[in-house]
Amino acid sequence: MVTNKSERTFQWINSLFFALLSLSMIAPLIHLLAVSLSAPKYANAKLVVLWPKGFNLDVYETIFGLGALWRAMGVSIWITVIGTLLTLALCSSLSYAVSRRQMRGRIAVLQGILITFIFSAPLVPTYLVIRGLGMENTLWALIVPSALNAFYVLIMKTFFAGISGELFDSGKIDGCSEPRIYASIVMPLSKPVLATIALFHAVTQWNSYFQALLFIRSRELYPLQIILRNMVIEDEASAVVGNMETVQAATPEMMKAGVILFATVPILIVYPFLQRFFVKGAMLGSLKE
Amino acid sequence: MRNRLRSLSGKDSLMLWLIALPGVLYFLVFKYVPLLGNVIAFQDYSIFIGIWDSPWAGWKHFVFMFEYEEFMNILRNTLVLSFYTLFFGFPAPLLLALLLNELRQMLFKRTVQTLLYLPHFLSWIIVGGIFINLLAVDGLANRAVEALGGQPVEFVSDSRFFRSVVVLTSMWKEVGWGMIIYLAAIAGINPNLYEAAVMDGAGRWRQMVSITIPSIAPAIVTLLLLRIGNMLDTNVEQILVFLNPLVRDIGEVIDTYVYRVGLLNAQYSFTTAIGLFKSVIGLVLIVGLNHLSKRTTGQGLY
Numbered sequence: 001m002v003t004n005k006s007e008r009t010f011q012w013i014n015s016l017f018f019a020l021l022s023l024s025m026i027a028p029l030i031h032l033l034a035v036s037l038s039a040p041k042y043a044n045a046k047l048v049v050l051w052p053k054g055f056n057l058d059v060y061e062t063i064f065g066l067g068a069l070w071r072a073m074g075v076s077i078w079i080t081v082i083g084t085l086l087t088l089a090l091c092s093s094l095s096y097a098v099s100r101r102q103m104r105g106r107i108a109v110l111q112g113i114l115i116t117f118i119f120s121a122p123l124v125p126t127y128l129v130i131r132g133l134g135m136e137n138t139l140w141a142l143i144v145p146s147a148l149n150a151f152y153v154l155i156m157k158t159f160f161a162g163i164s165g166e167l168f169d170s171g172k173i174d175g176c177s178e179p180r181i182y183a184s185i186v187m188p189l190s191k192p193v194l195a196t197i198a199l200f201h202a203v204t205q206w207n208s209y210f211q212a213l214l215f216i217r218s219r220e221l222y223p224l225q226i227i228l229r230n231m232v233i234e235d236e237a238s239a240v241v242g243n244m245e246t247v248q249a250a251t252p253e254m255m256k257a258g259v260i261l262f263a264t265v266p267i268l269i270v271y272p273f274l275q276r277f278f279v280k281g282a283m284l285g286s287l288k289e
Numbered sequence: 290m291r292n293r294l295r296s297l298s299g300k301d302s303l304m305l306w307l308i309a310l311p312g313v314l315y316f317l318v319f320k321y322v323p324l325l326g327n328v329i330a331f332q333d334y335s336i337f338i339g340i341w342d343s344p345w346a347g348w349k350h351f352v353f354m355f356e357y358e359e360f361m362n363i364l365r366n367t368l369v370l371s372f373y374t375l376f377f378g379f380p381a382p383l384l385l386a387l388l389l390n391e392l393r394q395m396l397f398k399r400t401v402q403t404l405l406y407l408p409h410f411l412s413w414i415i416v417g418g419i420f421i422n423l424l425a426v427d428g429l430a431n432r433a434v435e436a437l438g439g440q441p442v443e444f445v446s447d448s449r450f451f452r453s454v455v456v457l458t459s460m461w462k463e464v465g466w467g468m469i470i471y472l473a474a475i476a477g478i479n480p481n482l483y484e485a486a487v488m489d490g491a492g493r494w495r496q497m498v499s500i501t502i503p504s505i506a507p508a509i510v511t512l513l514l515l516r517i518g519n520m521l522d523t524n525v526e527q528i529l530v531f532l533n534p535l536v537r538d539i540g541e542v543i544d545t546y547v548y549r550v551g552l553l554n555a556q557y558s559f560t561t562a563i564g565l566f567k568s569v570i571g572l573v574l575i576v577g578l579n580h581l582s583k584r585t586t587g588q589g590l591y
Contacts, residue, residue: 007493014391021385022404025465028419031429046427094312096305102298103305109313116320118572122564123544124551125326128336129319148315178304207412210526214552225414232418233530253422260418267410274410275403 029264036060036258040251059250059258068219068227069262075139076206076224083143083205084198090148091197092190095156096182100168110157117150127214141215142223143205152197159193160186199277206267228263232256330562336555350562360546360563367542371520373456379516381460382467383509387497389468390475405465413462417530420458421445445531448539454531455540459524470512474505507588514582514590518575521567543567 030050035043039054047053063069098106098113126145135141163186171181187194209225216222235252250258330350332343354360385405392398408416423429424444431441444450482500491499525544532540541549543563551560575590583589 010391010493011393014388015394015397018389018392018397018401022401024461025404025407028423032419032422046432049429090312090315093308094315097309097312100301100305102301103309104302106305109309112321113316116316118575119324119568121320121323122327122561122568123547124557124561124564125323125329126319127552128326128329128557129322133318145319148312148319153312178301179308182308203410207410207414208526209412209414210529213529214548225412228412228414228418229530233414233421256418256422260415260422264411264415271407271410275406 029261032257032260036254036261038254040254043251043254059254060262062250062255063258063262068222069224069259071220072222072224072227073266075221079139079142079223080202080205083147084202086143087147087152087201088194088198091152091156092187092194093182094148095153096160096186098153099157099160100178102178113150113153130215136215137217137221138215139221142211146204146208146211152201156190156193156197159190163189196277199274203274224263228259231259327561327565329558330565332558334558334561336557346558350559351566353559354562354566362538363541363543363546366539367521367523367544370452370455370523370542373452374459375516375520377456378460378463378467379513381464383471385464386468386471386475387501389472390501391493402465405468407465408462409466411462413524413526413530416458416462417527420454420461421531424454446533446535448536451531451536451540455527458531459527470508471505474508475501478504506586510582510586510588511590514575514578517578518571520574521570 027050031048034048034050034052036059037052037055037057038048039056042048042053097103098110100106103109130136130141130145135144167185167189168181171185176184207225209223209229212223212226213229216226326340329340329343331346331348332340333346333349334340334343389398389401392401425431426441426443430444434440434442442450444454478501482504483496486496486500521543523542523544525548528540528542528545529548532545547560547563550556551563579589579591
């Protein structure tokens with residue numbers, strides 16, 4: 001009886017703990033939403049916590065009117081879509097080849113790939129190589145150098161190696177060439193692993209900004225994270241918004257809150273669809289961290 | 290049939306090499322060429338003269354590095370920050386996974402998981418923006434401090450708080466995601482073990498200590514080894530968000546220094562030497578720890 005009671009107390013405390021922890025994950029976003037939707041006088045007086053006071057949409061009217069933000073979002077979508085396609089193409093072809101015993105010297109290729117796990121490419125020489133290739137100030141600098149890594153290849157190669165050998169043999173007997181087996185037999189069977197890699201890579205590509213910081217000089221090529229950084233972290237909102245007098249209806253804090261949410265919403269929209277790949281993906285991904 | 294298949298294998302191999310070619314080229318150009326490019330650490334490299342003609346400098350940059358007080362400060366910053374991140378950040382997802390495993394209501398458990406994973410998908414710019422707002426002098430955190438009768442604190446511009454801010458925000462962002470691997474390992478434990486334990490009268494606590502933790506120990510050791518091996522690596526995207534001139538004395542770490550001095554101020558050779566030093570330490574740590582772990586716990590990374 002006693003254990004039963006202490007068990008129930010533990011359940012209560014544990015549930016309460018997780019409820020509060022979960023709340024701490026979402027509360028900051030709700031706070032920003034409330035600030036961005038409030039009237040400037042309340043936001044200025046710091047009276048807004050989790051519910052807007054003096055509801056108004058001026059912040060979003062201004063944000064939706066900012067050409068620079070929309071263009072940056074277009075750039076981010078472009079690098080995410082093209083970058084992910086490039087990763088899938090490069091990764092699946094290389095992984096397919098090294099998973100096939102018919103490839104001579106595949107062990108050496110595999111070892112060469114695994115070595116890059118331990119000897120990761122150094123920052124400064126990598127920067128010089130990318131510059132030397134003439135990728136500076138092009139969007140290629142954001143997608144090509146980060147397109148592949150040993151970890152992606154390892155995941156895909158392991159998956160391909162698990163496909164039944166009989167399928168390959170029957171393909172061979174039907175006269176399929178290696179490229180044909182790759183395209184018509186292996187790819188259709190590999191949707192789970194392709195989706196996992198695509199999820200990993202798309203999230204990284206959408207969120208990262210360091211490469212853009214290094215290589216992008218022209219404003220019209222800025223991805224969303226760089227514009228966001230300039231506005232929110234470097235406090236150069238006026239440089240992006242233009243004449244601040246036109247946005248008197250909002251305080252800088254409200255603008256920042258609104259812009260942060262503007263950049264978060266695309267993630268929140270796709271988040272539920274990504275969830276089904278989580279556990280499998282993270283299992284495979286545990287090595288990367 | 291077998292013979293015919295074998296006679297085709299030369300052609301197959303060639304075809305497979307063609308399929309692999311773009312990926313192989315990628316690794317050569319973006320992973321191996323930069324590794325060879327480490328030689329500029331032993332040169333006085335100039336981007337105008339190029340790697341072939343730049344004069345050799347021997348160990349000059351390495352000697353300078355260790356005589357340079359600022360570098361020693363940065364090395365210390367990196368080690369201290371890494372230690373805190375490891376000390377607080379490593380056990381947190383493990384504890385959380387063990388506790389989450391005790392939740393009995395499935396719907397509640399799933400909702401909690403969904404919310405805990407969410408911050409992992411936000412960029413460091415967004416997370417930084419959120420916390421800089423919350424921790425500002427007139428932000429929500431300081432209003433709580435004032436409500437409790439304290440004076441407002443400059444969390445983001447006082448270097449005393451830099452490490453706490455970095456450790457806490459990285460925990461906020463990644464603790465849920467870090468849990469997944471442990472949850473998966475727990476899910477893989479044979480349920481018969483628990484049934485047998487219950488028969489023997491083992492309670493919740495006993496089950497956790499005697500079954501759950503030993504079963505996931507291999508995962509814990511592997512992750513710990515990898516983390517310690519990367520001691521000198523920091524998350525540049527995170528640090529750059531919170532780094533400002535007011536907190537530079539504590540906040541500057543190797544990676545941000547290489548970025549600022551090497552790439553922004555074009556001191557390529559010196560910062561390549563720093564990068565090389567960092568990789569060598571990382572290599573020694575990984576190999577050494579792996580050896581140690583194999584001798585003591587019988588398992589290692591390779």
